[in-house]
Amino acid sequence: MSEAGAKGYRCGFVALLGLPNVGKSTLLNRLIGGKAAIVTPKPQTTRHRILGIRTEADRQFVFVDTPGVHEPKTRMGELMVRAAWAAAAEADVVVVMQDVLRPITQALERLITGLRARVPDEPRLHLLNKIDKVKKAELLPRIARTRELDPDARAYIPISALTGEGVEAFLEEAGKLLPEHPPLYPEDWWTDQHEEQLVAEYVREKLFMVLRDEVPFQTAVDVARIVEEEDGALAIDATIWVHKASQKPIVIGKGGQRLKEVGMRARKELEWLFGRHVRLHLWVKVAPDWFDRIGKLRELGLDRV
Numbered sequence: 517m518s519e520a521g522a523k524g525y526r527c528g529f530v531a532l533l534g535l536p537n538v539g540k541s542t543l544l545n546r547l548i549g550g551k552a553a554i555v556t557p558k559p560q561t562t563r564h565r566i567l568g569i570r571t572e573a574d575r576q577f578v579f580v581d582t583p584g585v586h587e588p589k590t591r592m593g594e595l596m597v598r599a600a601w602a603a604a605a606e607a608d609v610v611v612v613m614q615d616v617l618r619p620i621t622q623a624l625e626r627l628i629t630g631l632r633a634r635v636p637d638e639p640r641l642h643l644l645n646k647i648d649k650v651k652k653a654e655l656l657p658r659i660a661r662t663r664e665l666d667p668d669a670r671a672y673i674p675i676s677a678l679t680g681e682g683v684e685a686f687l688e689e690a691g692k693l694l695p696e697h698p699p700l701y702p703e704d705w706w707t708d709q710h711e712e713q714l715v716a717e718y719v720r721e722k723l724f725m726v727l728r729d730e731v732p733f734q735t736a737v738d739v740a741r742i743v744e745e746e747d748g749a750l751a752i753d754a755t756i757w758v759h760k761a762s763q764k765p766i767v768i769g770k771g772g773q774r775l776k777e778v779g780m781r782a783r784k785e786l787e788w789l790f791g792r793h794v795r796l797h798l799w800v801k802v803a804p805d806w807f808d809r810i811g812k813l814r815e816l817g818l819d820r821v
């Protein structure tokens with residue numbers, strides 16, 4: 517960190533906000549070249565604020581991935597939305613991401629209006645994501661409408677978080693808005709999450725991939741222990757919490773097949789993350805209404821706002 521404190525260094529918080537499923541976490545991962553946030557095709561995947569740190573020679577971006585803003589139906593949902601607003605309030609730059617494959621809804625309009633009212637003094641950037649799936653000509657009216665909704669924003673940038681198109685342009689705009697400040701994190705840090713949190717999230721991603729209907733949304737993961745064994749492998753014990761006893765056999769599957777599938781997929785990624793052999797032990801337990809109980813949400817680290 518030779519640049520620490522050096523004059524001219526820029527560093528600040530860049531919060532990524534948007535409705536659920538627009539691609540915030542996909543972008544976060546691309547920006548840091550790693551996997552700090554899980555990504556699934558389902559809305560409301562991200563449940564808390566996640567930092568992704570990108571350090572360059574003369575600037576450090578601290579990106580803040582947030583849960584998609586939605587009408588909450590549970591205590592967890594309320595905390596999720598609160599975490600998003602709090603991230604916006606604390607940021608140096610507020611990024612509003614929208615999905616060009618979906619119409620501009622009232623919910624998106626409300627989000628933009630809400631940000632203009634709540635954090636009027638922070639510079640805003642709009643990202644129009646998923647342009648890999650639309651014709652360029654279709655973007656112009658969309659940009660014009662976004663500009664109408666938020667005329668004071670600094671830029672309106674079409675991107676694809678998936679292919680990387682437009683991401684450099686976004687970095688350039690966001691970089692201009694970073695305050696002069698020494699780096700906040702050591703240069704080899706890429707997220708603020710500790711290992712247990714990352715493991716829990718990676719397992720949860722796989723649950724979201726294999727479970728259907730409301731089950732993944734009513735499932736949480738808690739890592740009790742990561743220990744190095746004598747042969748150098750990591751032994752990891754994790755609990756998958758479900759809301760009802762009837763969900764337990766669904767998560768486990770016939771002959772334990774579904775749970776095995778989740779474990780196998782998660783283990784592959786964890787071995788890549790840790791660079792060593794992993795033994796992952798998963799248990800399924802019932803915690804009725806865990807998503808409405810503040811004590812349980814706190815235990816699961818979901819009260820971080």
Ligand SMILES: Nc1nc2c(ncn2[C@@H]2O[C@H](COP(=O)(O)OP(=O)(O)OP(=O)(O)O)[C@@H](O)[C@H]2O)c(=O)[nH]1
Binds near residue numbers: 562645675
């Ligand atoms: N075609 C296309 N798909 C994308 C792009 N960015 C994200 N996706 C897909 O959109 C879905 C949602 O992506 P996420 O990154 O999880 O979205 P999110 O905004 O973090 O969602 P929440 O955490 O639920 O608020 C996934 O299936 C992604 O693969 C993109 O640029 N193009």
Ligand SMILES: [Mg+2]
Binds near residue numbers: 542554581582583584
């Ligand atoms: Mg997300």
